[in-house]
Amino acid sequence: MNREDLIAFAFFTGIIAITLVITYWAAKQNTSAGSHYVAGGEIKAWQNGLAISGDYLSAASFLGIAGAIALNGFSGFYLSIGFLVAYLVVLLLVAEPLRNLGRYTVGDVLTARFNTKTVRSTAALNTVAISMFYMIAQLIGAGALISLLLPISFSVSIIVVGILMTVYVVAGGMVATTWIQIVKAVLLIIGSIALAIAVMAQFNFNPVTLFNEVQAQEGREMVVPSPPESLTTGLDTISLNIALVLGTAGLPHILIRFLTVPDAKAARQSIIVATWIIGGFYLLTPILGYGATLLVGRDAIEAADPGGNLAAPLLAEALGGPIFLAFVSAVAFATIVAVVAGLVIAASGAFAHDFYTNVIRGGEAPEHEQFRAARYTSLGISVFAIILALLLQGANVAFLVALAFAVAASANVPVLLLLIFWRGFNTAGAVTGMLVGLISSVGLVILSPTILGDAAIFPLTSPAIVSVPLGFAGCLLGTFLGGKNSEREMEEGIQIDYDQIYVRANTGISNIEEELKEAKQETQTN
């Protein structure tokens, strides 16, 4: 092993050591299902804001966007806008009602209103599908990336990341996962600011100089959007943007982060923190990307990895030598493990809390049994994901992430919005909407050029422009054609009184009798 590899190993070992110390400390507090899934709801707003950023800024953001800008210019930067604006959908429409209605999972939010096993099972199915697509993408990306950065193979890399995520989640639950995400977010901020400063120092700290230099050396096409081609490619762009801007509001691993804070006020404050960190990070990506274009060169970036994923690490090496390279690589590694840990918790909630505790055991399982189920399913999901990732080695990672966003936008977002805002919504509508959204988004991808190539039946690679309206249509048609109307369901107790849901979602009042009594006592003493 040469000196460079030793430095890299030292940084990786340091990161792993920090995360394991966090896990050891968190394991002492991880004693119940509530601490496993949502850290007991005791995470502070600023902590959650950092953790959301840590959960969200995956390797696709850190390495993928910087690389895409380095190779393609503006069109690489483009995706990050949708990833950020998506938080307005989350903040204005979803986060507070979700915090007010939910407990551990997205299934809990839906069954707060539609208390049937079918609704819960369908919600769990969607969570598992979305989280698995996302997790496989992250693991395959991790394997490819780490094997490029360190002298270990693809399979060994996946197994190392897989074992680590299993240890974090099974031992430390959501407390460990949250703190690992916080550490990762801080490292990512430090790493990208350091890189950006090092780049800007080469260009008199003037971004215009950097942009001018890119235009002068690489041509005008690096600073303008890729030229319009056909109607189909244009629609594909719009479709992708629909998935990006709506998808975040349906990603289970992001939504459960709002259940880790005590109330709606903390949920909204944590999103404000997250938008500053995520937006600030994305604003740096053109500096990192263009910096790599000029200081590393497009040919060298493509030679190291055709997808451009190594642009940021190569830029670090060009600017700061092997130590900076090792630091940035270690940050990329921390990025991956933090994201996969959050995904395991989301998927284990769907299996253990939704399927096992509530569907199979009818919600009657004692606390210690729920906790045990949560840990066993986390272990099972981790092992399953590792095996799938090893088998799917060559799969296209960007495609799997795009699929996760499309399914989230089509299957989860319509049902969540209508649940909160539509009095007439019923159980049949919720189940139909979720299934139509899931089946249409996955189905259209199977029929798309991504899978079928020239024989594609559906011309767009991104299904959202069709599957999101279909998800809404499924909710409406199911409600009007199937089942009983919502008033009847409320009378029969199949559906919870919408007056209650409406007041709870908007106020956060949950235990109405007690809260009214307290408020009365307060007004009397005043």
Next chain:
Amino acid sequence: MDHRHEEWVRIERTSAFKELIRSKKAFIIPATIFFMVFYFTLPFLTAFTTVLNFSVIGAITGAYVYAFAQFIMTWVLAHLYLSQSNKWDDLVDEARRQAATSETGEEGSA
């Protein structure tokens, strides 16, 4: 139907809750329409036209300026929402008080 139905409805009928919903709708609906239109205008313009290819300062193009404007829009709207929602918290407390006192037939309900 839930035996506490009446209590939830009592909150809904308070003037504070009605004001809460009115105020939320007055902010959230126009804000959502605005950011959706503002957001999707960029992909529409870049996917079907080249109108944003002009230079603003040096090699910084109209497309980049529009993209940066989306960042500013996100932060501005998020903070406007934050300041609005702090007012909404007070209305929630007020609705709770009004509903609690209306129970005994005292003044407070709308």
